[in-house]
Amino acid sequence: MGPHLPLGHQTGRLALAGRDFLTERLDALRAAGNLRRLPGNPAGIDFWSNDYLGFSRLLGRGHASELVHTAPGSRLISGDHPAISGLEADIAAFHGFPAALLFGSGYSANLGLLSCLARRTDTIVYDELIHASLRDGIRLSGAAARRCPHNSLVQAARILTAARGDGQTFFVTESRFSMDGDRAPLAELADLCHHHGAHLIVDEAHAIGLDGPSGAGLVAQLGLAGAVFATVVTYGKAPGYHGAAVLGSNDLRDYLINFSRPFIFTTAPRPAYVTGLREVYDLMGTQQPELRQQLQRVIEGYRSLATEHLGELAAPNDGPIQLVHLPGNERVMALEGHLRERGLLVKAIRSPSVPPGTERLRICLHAFNSVGEVEQLIDGLTTGLAKISA
Numbered sequence: 001m002g003p004h005l006p007l008g009h010q011t012g013r014l015a016l017a018g019r020d021f022l023t024e025r026l027d028a029l030r031a032a033g034n035l036r037r038l039p040g041n042p043a044g045i046d047f048w049s050n051d052y053l054g055f056s057r058l059l060g061r062g063h064a065s066e067l068v069h070t071a072p073g074s075r076l077i078s079g080d081h082p083a084i085s086g087l088e089a090d091i092a093a094f095h096g097f098p099a100a101l102l103f104g105s106g107y108s109a110n111l112g113l114l115s116c117l118a119r120r121t122d123t124i125v126y127d128e129l130i131h132a133s134l135r136d137g138i139r140l141s142g143a144a145a146r147r148c149p150h151n152s153l154v155q156a157a158r159i160l161t162a163a164r165g166d167g168q169t170f171f172v173t174e175s176r177f178s179m180d181g182d183r184a185p186l187a188e189l190a191d192l193c194h195h196h197g198a199h200l201i202v203d204e205a206h207a208i209g210l211d212g213p214s215g216a217g218l219v220a221q222l223g224l225a226g227a228v229f230a231t232v233v234t235y236g237k238a239p240g241y242h243g244a245a246v247l248g249s250n251d252l253r254d255y256l257i258n259f260s261r262p263f264i265f266t267t268a269p270r271p272a273y274v275t276g277l278r279e280v281y282d283l284m285g286t287q288q289p290e291l292r293q294q295l296q297r298v299i300e301g302y303r304s305l306a307t308e309h310l311g312e313l314a315a316p317n318d319g320p321i322q323l324v325h326l327p328g329n330e331r332v333m334a335l336e337g338h339l340r341e342r343g344l345l346v347k348a349i350r351s352p353s354v355p356p357g358t359e360r361l362r363i364c365l366h367a368f369n370s371v372g373e374v375e376q377l378i379d380g381l382t383t384g385l386a387k388i389s390a
C-alpha cells in the first residue's frame, strides 16, 4: 500500500462563509458533553468489538497490513484506525478539500449527508434529475423541498429568491448527470448560491475519474472546492470499486461523525477495503490520463458514427453516457431486445424511472471498447430502429 496518494495538483481556496451553522450545532453538542470523536485504534484487551469468534484475527493472516488488527464494529467503537483517517486525509487533498469521510456506498453517503444536514426549518432546492439516493436523503431530512427544472439557472435563481427565510438553504445537483450524461453549470450555480447565501452540494458519482486533474472531478476542474459546501464522490463508477466519500470542511466531517446515522450505525471498512481504495487512487494518479484519452477516442468514434447514422435520436454528447431517445416503454424494450440478440448489452431506461415520453437507451462507453464493437453497436441500433419504425 503506497503511503501517499498522488496529491498536490490543487488545494482549493476555502471560502468558509455560511458554514457557521455546523459550528453552532457542534458547539451545542460539545457544551452538553456529547461530542463524539473517532477513537483511532487504541491498544487494550478487546471487550468492545463485534468480533465474537475472533475471525478478524484469522482473516488476512500472512498479509503484511498495518490494519489487520482492527476488530469489526462501528468506527465510533472498535472499527476505527488511523490508517482509515489517513486515507481520508489523502483523499481530501487529492480532491482539493480540507476533509473527507468514507461511507459504505454512494447511496448511504447521499442519504447520510442530506438527512442530517437539513432540518425542518431549512429548504432544499434540487435539480429534478438528481439520483434517488439524494431524493431519499432530502425526504428523510424533513426540510422543505423545491424541485428545480433541469439545469435551469433562471428557475434556480427564481426558486432561491423565493426560498429565502430564517433557515439554511441548500442546492443539490449532480456534476455529470447519470441518466442524461450532461453536466450541471456548476460555476454559475456556485455564484448563484453565493449570492443567495445557499449551500451548494454536488454529487460527482459520474465525474470522478473522468473530469478534472487526475480525475478529481468537475468541482476540482473548475476550481470550485472553496465554493461548494460538500461533494460526494462514489467509487462504483469510473473507479471500478465501491463505497463513497463526502468531501468538505473539517466541521462538516465532525458534523457527519456526530449526526449522520448511516455513518454512526454501521460497521467500519475492513483492511482490504482501505488497501483497495488506495490502489484506486494510485491508479487515478498514474494510468488514468492514458485511459481517459483512450475513452475519449471511443467517444469520438461513437459520436461521428451516431451523428451519421442515427441523427436526432442520438444527439451525442462529449461524455461516456450516450442516449438514444425512443419514446414508449415497449419500443425501447424492443430495441434493447434487438441489441441483446446480437450480443450487445445496452440498458433500456423506461418510465417511470424517467418521465413518460423520455424513454431511452442508455449507452455506457468504455476505454476498452474497440472500434469494431462501436461499429457493431451502431449497426445494431440502425437495423433495430428501422425494424421498430417499420
Ligand SMILES: Cc1ncc(COP(=O)(O)O)c(C=O)c1O
Residues within 6 Å of the ligand: 105, 106, 107, 108, 110, 131, 133, 174, 178, 203, 205, 206, 234, 235, 236, 242, 243, 244
Ligand atoms: C448520481 C449517483 N449518485 C449516487 C449513486 C449511488 O452510488 P452507489 O452505487 O455507490 O450506492 C449512484 C449510483 O447509481 C449515482 O448514479
